[in-house]
Amino acid sequence: MAKPTLALIPSAIGDKLYSVLPSDGGGDFDLTRATTATRVNSQGLIETVASGDVRLDYPLVNGVVSGCPHHLIEPSRTNYVPYSDDFINSAWSKLSAGTGSTPIVTPNYSISPSGELDATRIQFDKGTGTGMTNYSFLAEFLTVTSGMDASKSIYLKSNTDSEYDLVLYGTSDASGTNVKKIRVTSEWQRFDVFKTITSTSTGVAFGLREISVSGLSNTADILAWGAQVENGLQPTSYIPTNESTVTRDADVGVPFNTGIKTGDISSYVNGSNGVFYFEGSFADFNVVNRISLSNSTGGFGGDYISISTNDSGSTEEDRKTKIIVFYKIETPSSIGTEDVTVNDARDNFKMAISWDGATMKGYINGVEFFSNSETAFGGFDRIYFSRADNNIAGVFHGKQKDLRVYDTALTDAELVTLTTL
Amino acid sequence: MANEIYDNSWFGNTIDTSSSIGTSTEMIQGQINLEGRQEVEAVKCLADAIHKIGIQNIQN
Numbered sequence: 001m002a003k004p005t006l007a008l009i010p011s012a013i014g015d016k017l018y019s020v021l022p023s024d025g026g027g028d029f030d031l032t033r034a035t036t037a038t039r040v041n042s043q044g045l046i047e048t049v050a051s052g053d054v055r056l057d058y059p060l061v062n063g064v065v066s067g068c069p070h071h072l073i074e075p076s077r078t079n080y081v082p083y084s085d086d087f088i089n090s091a092w093s094k095l096s097a098g099t100g101s102t103p104i105v106t107p108n109y110s111i112s113p114s115g116e117l118d119a120t121r122i123q124f125d126k127g128t129g130t131g132m133t134n135y136s137f138l139a140e141f142l143t144v145t146s147g148m149d150a151s152k153s154i155y156l157k158s159n160t161d162s163e164y165d166l167v168l169y170g171t172s173d174a175s176g177t178n179v180k181k182i183r184v185t186s187e188w189q190r191f192d193v194f195k196t197i198t199s200t201s202t203g204v205a206f207g208l209r210e211i212s213v214s215g216l217s218n219t220a221d222i223l224a225w226g227a228q229v230e231n232g233l234q235p236t237s238y239i240p241t242n243e244s245t246v247t248r249d250a251d252v253g254v255p256f257n258t259g260i261k262t263g264d265i266s267s268y269v270n271g272s273n274g275v276f277y278f279e280g281s282f283a284d285f286n287v288v289n290r291i292s293l294s295n296s297t298g299g300f301g302g303d304y305i306s307i308s309t310n311d312s313g314s315t316e317e318d319r320k321t322k323i324i325v326f327y328k329i330e331t332p333s334s335i336g337t338e339d340v341t342v343n344d345a346r347d348n349f350k351m352a353i354s355w356d357g358a359t360m361k362g363y364i365n366g367v368e369f370f371s372n373s374e375t376a377f378g379g380f381d382r383i384y385f386s387r388a389d390n391n392i393a394g395v396f397h398g399k400q401k402d403l404r405v406y407d408t409a410l411t412d413a414e415l416v417t418l419t420t421l
Numbered sequence: 422m423a424n425e426i427y428d429n430s431w432f433g434n435t436i437d438t439s440s441s442i443g444t445s446t447e448m449i450q451g452q453i454n455l456e457g458r459q460e461v462e463a464v465k466c467l468a469d470a471i472h473k474i475g476i477q478n479i480q481n
């Protein structure tokens with residue numbers, strides 16, 4: 001198999017996405033973010049990264065780092081919980097009724113996912129009563145923007161050798177996707193629920209209350225940290241707060257209203273023969289998310305290949321189970337739209353698009369999903385973590401684990417090898 | 422072969438596999454230059470990725 005001419009392997013920290021190839025830095029990607037943000041570091045701890053800096057984020061399995069990092073690229077989000085890990089604060093209501101007792105809250109009791117001594121111990125006791133009128137739980141009630149997709153999340157862990165069954169729910173409507181029976185174990189886990197709200201009232205509640213769930217523990221001795229309510233269908237990286245809401249800005253390119261991008265890479269890409277390879281996952285299905293090999297002077301009018309979320313699906317479920325490849329050969333004009341069904345585009349996938357001036361092929365996870373007769377491209381000179389015109393409206397949100405450009409086409413066997421998970 | 426010559430150190434993997442990927446000094450130079458441009462945190466991950474690319478290069 002040929003060697004790539006450009007390779008972005010997430011490994012370096014700093015204010016760019018640093019490509020190992022080409023060796024002169026000509027394949028580096030600019031990046032900016034106006035605020036701090038958090039990541040999971042190589043020790044598996046959640047830590048703050050300086051504004052403008054890349055986030056190398058490590059995958060966790062059962063609380064342990066399980067592999068090499070990815071670049072974490074996220075949209076702007078606000079944590080509407082003003083006291084995200086200060087559960088003793090009066091902003092958190094300690095509620096009980098019926099056979100239940102008021103929760104006992106002890107701050108700074110144990111080590112949190114950040115590695116600091118700032119996890120809060122909470123002892124719930126709802127007694128032997130069942131149903132929603134016998135309870136012991138914590139809640140923080142919030143006023144937000146009506147119509148937002150309110151995602152609520154929190155980190156929880158058992159403080160004993162026992163596991164506990166609790167409830168997590170959104171205070172505005174404890175039904176459907178907005179309520180979940182959760183099992184709190186000896187490992188830190190992040191739990192979440194979400195619902196599009198129809199008023200300005202929402203909030204997050206957790207503890208022992210059989211509201212839309214049943215079979216909860218009668219008592220629980222747990223640790224809590226990092227509550228978050230944000231506008232999105234799923235939670236993003238943790239945004240710490242202290243007395244007020246906090247906004248984490250998006251990871252974007254320079255200037256601010258563009259996607260993360262390379263400089264001129266035309267000398268590393270061959271319009272007649274080549275492969276565009278990406279490994280990673282998408283994280284946002286409300287808007288268009290793309291990563292493109294493109295031509296800076298052409299935009300949508302020039303040559304491009306874009307790997308995209310399904311922007312035409314009618315529901316989130318539909319959108320996240322399909323990945324689309326858009327491409328255009330400027331001369332002679334040829335436009336292609338090829339889609340492939342996946343289980344969940346939030347899962348890591350490997351995709352390669354290959355062209356040789358006669359045939360263009362797409363492979364995902366070791367399987368070919370299209371093969372079209374196409375002439376050569378004129379040429380490419382940029383990679384955008386966005387649409388082919390690098391518009392802010394189409395920026396990529398998700399995880400980038402590998403990205404390569406080859407200046408020669410690969411064989412079918414090589415494409416299978418390259419994209420097999 | 423790949424596992425036998427594997428080394429966890431930054432240059433260990435590079436040097437030990439240099440004969441097999443020797444036709445591409447750019448790959449080795451890319452590692453060295455990246456370290457020079459910026460702090461490489463995931464040293465082993467980068468070395469493994471380059472090592473894998475080099476092995477794929479000589480196997481096909």
